Amino acid sequence: MHPLQSWRSTFTSALERTLGVISSTPVSTAGVFCMTPPPHRAVSAFGFSAPSGGAFTPPEAAHSVSGQFCVLSGFPICHTQIITLQLRLLFQVCACSNPACRVLPRDLSFSFLVEAFLIPAPYYGAITQHVYLYGNVRLVCVYLDSEVTGLETRPFQLTVEKLEMALEGANSEGVKVKGLILINPQNPLGDVYSPGELQEYLKFAKRHELHVMVDEVYMLSVFEESVGYHSVLSLERLPDPQRTHVMWATSKDFGMSGLRFGTLYTENQDVATAVSSLCRYHGLSGLVQYQMAQLLRDRDWxxxxxxxxxxxxxxxxxxxxxxxxxxxxxxxxxxxxxxxxxxxxxxxxxxxxxxxxxxxxxxxxxxxxxxxxxxxxxxxxxxxxxxxxxxxxxxxxxxxxxxxxxxxxxxxxxxxxxxx
The missing domain is CATH 3.90.1150.10 (Aspartate Aminotransferase, domain 1)
Known part of the structure; x- marks a missing residue:
């Protein structure tokens, strides 16, 4: 056997075993932050006040002496995980929801050429790189237009009807849709989804057994008080908690894109375990984790x-x-x-x-x-x-x-x- 083939076989077998293990213990070398919100969801996953998210209230941050692993310790540590990583990994994992897909193909990348995510368009173009170019997962656009059809409508408004049409079109082409990507606040529209709209989108996803990835990277950059921003995690009840995943980062709200610090909130243990296994190749240094812990614990400032x-x-x-x-x-x-x-x-x-x-x-x-x-x-x-x-x-x-x-x-x- 060629040395490269031997290395690939060993690597694949090891990763398969890792992805197959369900553990509530975080892997410190992956840079995992763990915390569980109280059952009533009075505080969102990232510690922002609910329901409107106007203030930043993270739990107390603690770090080890070595500075290599940080734990946000405001709540009992359990299976719910916030993982620091480059966010593109989540799209790969959720595109493959059955255990058989955990076997990596020979090119060591996830290849799901006939599986896809729905995404309202226009959307932030870099997502194409994160999902398609990096993970070989197709995007199916839910096209929005500027036409206003009634007093209760607005330009480029996302509706369940448009989601259903896009899903039906993808199915007719033999494309298996596995998830829905929502950006809230939206980029480039600056649109903010109301709690009622979020519930409608999540119920649509539950009906069709779709994962929902909610990108809330601009959640602290809502500067118009009358808008009333609501994080998806401030909703009283999520229709499908196991398929709802929320992402946030400091790149926009704190102008710190160069640190490459992002978070993932999920209640799905399989997703958390799979993504944390891949964090070895997308993790953060101990120094960055320490700096972020110091920043986020200063609630008053x-x-x-x-x-x-x-x-x-x-x-x-x-x-x-x-x-x-x-x-x-x-x-x-x-x-x-x-x-x-x-x-x-x-x-x-x-x-x-x-x-x-x-x-x-x-x-x-x-x-x-x-x-x-x-x-x-x-x-x-x-x-x-x-x-x-x-x-x-x-x-x-x-x-x-x-x-x-x-x-x-x-x-x-x-x-x-x-x-x-």
């Missing part, structure tokens, strides 16, 4: 200093940009969450094509404005762009001046060029 100031700055920046857009007569979608506004520039396209959308994007780029075009988010309507507003006032002012120039068809003025 987070609740009384950081979050109020961050929300105030986001709201001020959003107000300025939205007022500038209104002055230009540009429609947009924004509900007071996240760092971006979904801007409708369809009237500036000579033809409603993605080729014209790309040309407009290029004109913005030539004038030193970097927007994200709608096609990158799988938006089916050409002409929508994502505009990020989370910046300082003087840069926003300059950026909006350049946006105005592009839309008015004017060339770049001399003051933008480097001085001699």
């Amino acid at each position: 987070i609740n009384q200093v950081y979050l109020p100031e961050n929300h105030a700055r986001l709201k001020a920046a959003h107000t300025y940009v939205s007022e500038e857009l209104r002055a230009l007569g540009i429609p947009f979608v924004s509900r007071g969450a996240g760092f971006f506004i979904w801007v409708d520039l369809r009237k500036y396209l000579p033809a409603a094509t993605f080729e014209e959308e790309m040309l407009l994007w290029r004109r913005f780029l030539d004038n030193k404005v970097l927007l994200s075009l709608g096609q990158a988010f799988e938006c089916k309507e050409p002409g929508w762009f994502r505009l990020v507003f989370s910046d300082k006032t003087h840069r926003l002012r300059l950026g909006m001046q350049r946006v105005r120039r592009v839309l008015e068809g004017k060339s770049q003025v001399a003051e933008d060029a480097p001085s001699c």
